[in-house]
Structure formats: structure tokens, C-alpha cells
Amino acid sequence: MGAESWAGIGPAIASLFFLYPMVKNYIPPQLRDYVAVVFQKVLFFIRPYTDITIQEYRGERMKRDELYTAAQAYLSSTCSSRAGKLKAELGRDSDTPLVTIGDNEKVPDSFKGVKVWWYAGARSPKSQTISFYPGEEESKYYCLTFHKDHRNLVEGEYLKHVLRQGRNVTLQRRQRRxxxxxxxxxxxxxxxxxxxxxxxxxxxxxxxxxxxxxxxxxxxxxxxxxxxxxxxxxxxxxxxxxxxxxxxxxxxxxxxxxxxxxxxxxxxxxxxxxxxxxxxxxxxxxxxxxxxxxxxxxxxxxxxxxxxxxxxKKEKDDEEKEMKLPGMEERDDNxxxxxxxxxxxxxxxxxxxxxxxxxxxxxxxxxxxxxxxxxxxxxxxxxxLSYCTFEAFKVLAKNYLGVENHDLFETIQTLLCEVDITPADVAEGLILKKSRNKDVGACLKNLIRMIEVAKEEAKKKAEEEEAAKQKEEKPKIEEQLATTV
Missing domain, CATH: 3.40.50.300 (P-loop containing nucleotide triphosphate hydrolases)
Known part of the structure; x- marks a missing residue:
């Protein structure tokens, strides 16, 4: 259909919209529903566009529709720059406000060369009674408009694209838990x-x-x-x-x-x-x-x-049975x-x-x-995750003291090769609690003293364990010698 044909149909559509509200009061009540259906079908064939409505809340009322949430996030990242009116809200699991298109605002978007339009609408409640359900006082929705020829593309690919991109935006903004x-x-x-x-x-x-x-x-x-x-x-x-x-x-x-x-x-x-x-x-x-x-x-x-x-478990149950007193109830807390x-x-x-x-x-x-x-x-x-190495120490020194090299590093490297000490203990040694001003040299000397103490304690412990081992093995050796003799 050419441009001239559409130019003639445009005023005709406008005339229908203008005349129908005026003449519908003169239509017999029993025919009004039938005429309304016919009117909608005529508009459907004349109008080359299709609408998809995405409601904020599902039929369960208490649950927000995921596609609506994804569309809101998608429009925030993709189309909000083209909107004249914006609105901001803070999600339950987010610490960053979401700025998206405002109510009654319409913005364009394109996907694979196809142009679509998003409209953010809100419907007033049918009754004036107060409702305890979200979505009852004001029903918000998005209306997606596109040409009929592109319906398969929009339903098959574009909505999935919106859902995927919207989820990514939501994940990036959310407060992790x-x-x-x-x-x-x-x-x-x-x-x-x-x-x-x-x-x-x-x-x-x-x-x-x-x-x-x-x-x-x-x-x-x-x-x-x-x-x-x-x-x-x-x-x-x-x-x-x-x-x-x-x-x-x-x-x-x-x-x-x-x-x-x-x-x-x-x-x-x-x-x-x-x-x-x-x-x-x-x-x-x-x-x-x-x-x-x-x-x-x-x-x-x-x-x-x-x-x-x-x-x-059997040994434990047997012990409990032996210790059980008359009138004591059995427990099943395992x-x-x-x-x-x-x-x-x-x-x-x-x-x-x-x-x-x-x-x-x-x-x-x-x-x-x-x-x-x-x-x-x-x-x-x-x-x-093993004991602290020199490479791990350098990371801690950079984190705690802001230094990557120092004259005392060589001494610390030698000590770390001689004693097993955890990164947590090294980090504690780098904190000089009595001084608010971080003196790098003082902190490193404090760490060296701590590692030397740990080295002496490890040496003492090893000697005690060796002595205990020899004491334990001495009777066995004497018994073997006696048997040999």
C-alpha cells in the first residue's frame, strides 16, 4: 500500500475515533456490545501495529512479574536517555537507585533494524476502596508497540533479549547477600x-x-x-x-x-x-x-x-542407654x-x-x-593455602604498609624460609598498635621480632617432641636388647 493510500486512511481512522463515542449513545443497548466488537475488528485490520502489554503484577497479585522488572531495568539502561520524563526507585535488594522512563512516557527502541515503541502506563483502580494487595491501588504496565509484520521477531527474539539484558542489569545493581x-x-x-x-x-x-x-x-x-x-x-x-x-x-x-x-x-x-x-x-x-x-x-x-x-554412632547409643535414667525421654538430635x-x-x-x-x-x-x-x-x-611465603608477605606489606621493597625484606625472607607462620599471623605482626602513624621500619622490625619468637617456640616444641619420642622408645630398645641377649 502506497503513501497516498495511508494518507487517506489516517483521517478515516481519526474520524472513526471521533464519531464512535458520539453515536454509541444512540445505539440500542442490546447492540452496543456487538458494535463495539465490530469496531475493534475494523481498527485491527486498518491499524498496522500490534501491542503487547506487560503488567506489573501477576494474577497472584502478591508477586511482581519478572518480565516487568526486567523491562524496567532494560529501559533504564537502553532507552532512558531518550525519555523526557524519568522516575527513580530503590529496589529491595539494591543499594543503587534505578532511573527509568516515567509514567505516560513513550520512547523508541530498535532491534535488528526493526523499530518498536515502549509506553509506561498506569491505570486507576476501578473501585475507591482501600486494598491491601500491591497493584490494586494503581495498576502499572508497559505497552510494547510494533508493526504486525515483525511479530515473530518481537515475540521470538526481542522479548528474550529484553529479559536477558534486564536480568544482567538487575544483577549488576543488586546488593549481594x-x-x-x-x-x-x-x-x-x-x-x-x-x-x-x-x-x-x-x-x-x-x-x-x-x-x-x-x-x-x-x-x-x-x-x-x-x-x-x-x-x-x-x-x-x-x-x-x-x-x-x-x-x-x-x-x-x-x-x-x-x-x-x-x-x-x-x-x-x-x-x-x-x-x-x-x-x-x-x-x-x-x-x-x-x-x-x-x-x-x-x-x-x-x-x-x-x-x-x-x-x-552405635557406641554412642550404647553409652547413652547405659547412662539413661528412668523417665528420661529419648532424643533424636543427630x-x-x-x-x-x-x-x-x-x-x-x-x-x-x-x-x-x-x-x-x-x-x-x-x-x-x-x-x-x-x-x-x-x-x-x-x-x-599454605604457610606464608615471601611472595605472600610482599602482598601483605603492600596492603598494610603501602611498600613494595625495604632494606628489612631480605631478613624477613630468610626467616620465612626457616619457620612456618600463617599469613594471618604475619598480618597481625605488621600492625603496630601503639602508633597511629605507620612507621614502616618499626612495623617490619615488630614482625621480625614476632617471627623470631615463633622460631624459638617451634624449636623448643620440636626438642620437647623429640625428647618425648626418645623417652617412649627407650623401653622398647631395652626390651629388644634384653631379648637379644
């Missing part, structure tokens, strides 16, 4: 997780460890974050397991915080002793979200998951989470519910863990 699971309770409970804002300041720049090992971890995290299609291609759930092991004070919790800040993920700190059954463990996992880190710290202490567990239940949680069928999750175990005693729990494929990367 630290979750913990609550002990099992009877009665109504809205969620098994409670949370606080996650504000740990640790980054990979402040983590004290060998730079090459740090780079290896960062590269692995980047590969995981960008590997959605790869994991789908090889048929594996989009998750990865990390085992952090080493003596206390070597920075395992700090490493978890640095990973979370690097990936911008939420953290779920799972307390296994508060979980009573495998079924409850699965329910807890279902309520975690994507882009998250599930942490079980001190896995060797959380539950006795070795093969001797049943024997220990967790029944099994090793197989935990393994299914890590990499079984339930682990594929959702995606982009990292599972992290920490332990101070690697040798105590069941090999099935930490094999490759479950804990994909084993990261040893």
Missing part, C-alpha cells in the same frame, strides 16, 4: 535461608598468596563464568567445585570472599549440622539461586561422613545426612537444578576426608 540456613523447625517457615548484606572487602589483589597460583585460580573462574554453552555442549551441569585446604589462618575464608567479589555472586554458607535429612538437604539446595557460591566450611568437622560413622546424600547434592541429578553455581569445601585436615568426596569431578580444583 550472605545466606545461612536455619535449623529445622516445625510449623510455618517462609524460607530455609536467612541473609544479610555481603560486604566483605577481600579481593584477589589483597589475597596473600603466590601470584602464579592466584592467576591460575582467576583464569579458571573466568573460564567457568563464560562457559555456559561449553557445559551444555559436553552435557554437564554448569557448576564447579573447589577444595580449599591448609592449616588454620592461611586465608581460606578470605579466598572465598575474594572469589565471590570477583564473580559478583551471592554466598550460601551451609551449616550441615543444622540439616537433619537428605531430603531437607535437597530442599535447601532447591532454594539457592544461580550466580551463587555454596560453602561448607570445615567439611571434616561438619559431619562424620567416613565409613566409621555407623560404628561411632543429623541423618549421609555421604551418598551429600554426593548427590554435589554432582547428582539434583545438582543440575539451576546453573552457574560454585561449591566450595574447606578443611584443615585433607587426610581425614573420604576420597569419594573430593575426587575430580566433584571438587574440580584443589587449592592448597
Amino acid at each position: 550472605l545466606f545461612t540456613n536455619s535449623p529445622s523447625r516445625h510449623g510455618y517457615k517462609s524460607s530455609v535461608w536467612s541473609h544479610v548484606a555481603f560486604e566483605h572487602p577481600a579481593t584477589f589483589d589483597t589475597v596473600a598468596m603466590d601470584p602464579e597460583k592466584k592467576r591460575e585460580i582467576i583464569d579458571d573462574l573466568v573460564t567457568f563464568r563464560e562457559g555456559k554453552e561449553y557445559y551444555k555442549q559436553i552435557g554437564k551441569a554448569w557448576k564447579r567445585g573447589y577444595l580449599l585446604y591448609g592449616p588454620p589462618g592461611t586465608g581460606k575464608s578470605t579466598m572465598i570472599a575474594a572469589i565471590a567479589n570477583f564473580l559478583e555472586y551471592d554466598v550460601y554458607d551451609l551449616e550441615l549440622t543444622a540439616v537433619k535429612t537428605n531430603t531437607e538437604l535437597r530442599k535447601i539446595f532447591i532454594e539457592t539461586t544461580g550466580k551463587s557460591i555454596i560453602v561448607i566450611e570445615d567439611i571434616d568437622c561438619s559431619l562424620d561422613l567416613t565409613g566409621k560413622r555407623k560404628e561411632k 543429623s541423618k545426612v549421609t555421604l551418598s546424600g551429600l554426593l548427590n547434592f554435589i554432582d547428582g541429578l539434583w545438582s543440575a537444578c539451576g546453573g552457574e553455581r560454585i561449591v566450595i569445601f574447606t578443611t584443615n585436615h585433607l587426610e581425614k576426608l573420604d576420597p569419594a568426596l573430593i575426587r575430580r569431578g566433584r571438587m574440580d580444583m584443589h587449592i592448597e
